[in-house]
Amino acid sequence: NAAARVIGLTKTYGSGEARIVALDDVTLDLAEREFTAVMGPSGSGKSTLMHCCAALDTADKGSVFIGDEDLTQLKDKALTRLRRDQIGFVFQSYNLVPTLTAQENIVLPLAIAGRKPDPDWYDAVIATVGLGDRLSHKPNELSGGQQQRVAVARALVSRPRIVFADEPTGNLDSRSGAEVLDLLRSSVSDHGQTVVMVTHDPVAASHTDRVVFLADGRIVEEMRDPDRDGVL
Numbered sequence: 001n002a003a004a005r006v007i008g009l010t011k012t013y014g015s016g017e018a019r020i021v022a023l024d025d026v027t028l029d030l031a032e033r034e035f036t037a038v039m040g041p042s043g044s045g046k047s048t049l050m051h052c053c054a055a056l057d058t059a060d061k062g063s064v065f066i067g068d069e070d071l072t073q074l075k076d077k078a079l080t081r082l083r084r085d086q087i088g089f090v091f092q093s094y095n096l097v098p099t100l101t102a103q104e105n106i107v108l109p110l111a112i113a114g115r116k117p118d119p120d121w122y123d124a125v126i127a128t129v130g131l132g133d134r135l136s137h138k139p140n141e142l143s144g145g146q147q148q149r150v151a152v153a154r155a156l157v158s159r160p161r162i163v164f165a166d167e168p169t170g171n172l173d174s175r176s177g178a179e180v181l182d183l184l185r186s187s188v189s190d191h192g193q194t195v196v197m198v199t200h201d202p203v204a205a206s207h208t209d210r211v212v213f214l215a216d217g218r219i220v221e222e223m224r225d226p227d228r229d230g231v232l
């Protein structure tokens with residue numbers, strides 16, 4: 001069963017001599033409860049793929065199904081609802097609101113949607129984030145790893161079907177990176193979410209269920225159970 005399905009996704013930037021094919025007919029199934037890593041050289045299209053899948057950017061051609069809905073066919077209002085209810089996104093640069101506390105940042109998407117957090121779910125997310133009394137601190141009083149954990153919690157709190165994370169450990173030391181990975185792993189294993197993570201780090205990728213390699217906007221290789229096979 002697919003949480004998301006990418007079909008023939010193509011995206012170009014610029015035109016004429018300067019035309020760049022960022023994604024070239026990418027087709028990919030993302031199963032429910034699966035943790036996928038996307039790897040590939042810089043410029044291979046990883047961020048573009050994440051952005052198009054999360055409706056943060058529009059493709060030229062192709063479809064992105066989240067469940068049964070093709071987000072490339074949705075109008076603004078329906079798209080906003082889909083993005084809000086079913087998609088979480090974690091940015092490499094955290095994108096936290098500096099004037100809000102960690103806790104306020106975490107519940108911000110729900111506040112914007114006019115919803116209250118599900119208490120059990122909220123407690124579970126907060127417990128796995130493990131920030132303790134730092135929850136009342138502002139982002140500039142937190143370490144990079146703590147800020148990234150806040151960003152992950154913010155992406156999880158509305159209980160989206162699928163979470164896209166663009167290099168969520170890229171700015172972190174290995175210990176903080178491991179904590180963020182644990183959090184993403186637990187959202188898959190304990191909470192049944194689907195996570196797709198861009199990473200350059202083979203150690204991070206080895207914690208996933210599946211690795212997809214991009215090069216020049218195409219999927220060039222795919223591997224399941226990277227840890228078991230010991231390839232990374």
Ligand code: ADP
Nearest residue numbers: 013014020022041042043044045046047048049
């Ligand atoms: P990756 O995340 O793998 O580093 P990107 O998806 O960021 O790759 O970029 C894929 C290609 O598209 C690269 O050649 C990049 O320079 C180009 N690209 C990405 N975003 C833009 C943009 N906004 N305008 C023009 N070119 C872009």
Ligand code: ADP
Nearest residue numbers: 013020042043046047048051092166167170198
């Ligand atoms: P990442 O580190 O996630 O791969 P990049 O550094 O490739 O991200 O890109 C960061 C931002 O810059 C993205 O929003 C991307 O769309 C934009 N970008 C990337 N390459 C280009 C480019 N050649 N021209 C314009 N914008 C670009």
